Amino acid sequence: MAKKTNGTGAKPPKKQSLPKMSKLASGILAGRIIPTQQQIESMAACVLSQDETQGN
Numbered sequence: 001m002a003k004k005t006n007g008t009g010a011k012p013p014k015k016q017s018l019p020k021m022s023k024l025a026s027g028i029l030a031g032r033i034i035p036t037q038q039q040i041e042s043m044a045a046c047v048l049s050q051d052e053t054q055g056n
Contacts, residue, residue, distance in 0.1 A: 015050040 017025075021043060027033035028043075035043070 017046055017050070021046045 024033065024035070024039060025043060028035050028039075033039075
């Protein structure tokens, strides 16, 4: 299915993570941070808020 555009051909602005979430994700992936349950839930919420299609 084709994406809807506003007729100008311009792409909508990219959604961007909060700097706090980016820093947390970086620390987790680098092994410097072992995330708490609250941090895991915050990361999941951040990702889902940027999802343009509804998940199942």
